[in-house]
Amino acid sequence: MEGAAARDVLQSVVTNDVGRLAPARAVYAALLTPQGKYLFDFFLVDAGEAGAGEAALLIDVAADRAEALAQRLRMYCLRRDARVTGPAALGVALVWGGAAPAGPQAVPDPRNPALGWRIYAADPEAALTAAGARPVCRAVYDALRVAHLVPESGIELIPDDTYILEADFEALNGVDFHKGCYVGQEVTARMKHKTELKKRLVRVRIEGAAEPGTPVTFSTSSGSQFAI
Secondary structure, three states: OEOOOHHHHHHOOEOOOHHHOEOOEOEEEEEEOOOOEEEEEEEEEEEEEEEOOEEEEEEEOOHHHHHHHHHHHHHHOOOOOOEOOOOOOOEEEEEOOOOOOOOOOEEEOOOOHHHOEEEEEOOHHHHHHHOOOOOOOHHHHHHHHHHOOOOOEOOOEOOOOOEHHHHOOOOOOOOOOOOOOOOOHHHHHHHHHOOOOOOOOOOOOOOOOOOOOOOOEEEOOOOOEEEO
8 A cells, every 4th residue: 555645544444553553563453344343354564665755555464355455445545645556566474483584574473472473575485495484384373373362364253243352353452442533443442441242262172073163062060051
């Protein structure tokens, strides 16, 4: 995203404070419906200047949600000096469990230190090699994020359904309650200050095998059963 007003546009619509952005610091945020329900989550990364003093930002979002997010953001750019450009010629490499990788486009994952760093590079595999990382399958990363209660779009985060506080966005540094207005802010603030959350993410340890989607129940000492 580029333009003199790019940061101002984002600041007015996303859940986190864009002012926290810095060359070595990403910001994790979400875009909500006016009713406060989750639509997109993404990382904002300072990409320096696009030219003529204009700010440039990388928006790191799941590939299958990128075009829908771009269309939504373009609505907020009308009559303002801000442009959502095509996808950058960059990929994302995830590195954790070792020393910080070198390079100007390696930033710590702001959700949880255990998730390591996100490296933005034209050749992610080469970036992993340069970082001395050992390749692992996607299931290893999924196990890591589940262990730290980090939700993912399309799995635990359901567009037009999930409320971000029920998905632990506050613990994941994904929402700022002091930045001022944004889309869905009133509902989110009310859930924070005036209600008690009825749902939230929890870890459940099981014995044996269970297919995804299997109902989880537990019994009390009186024999009563409850479903999660």
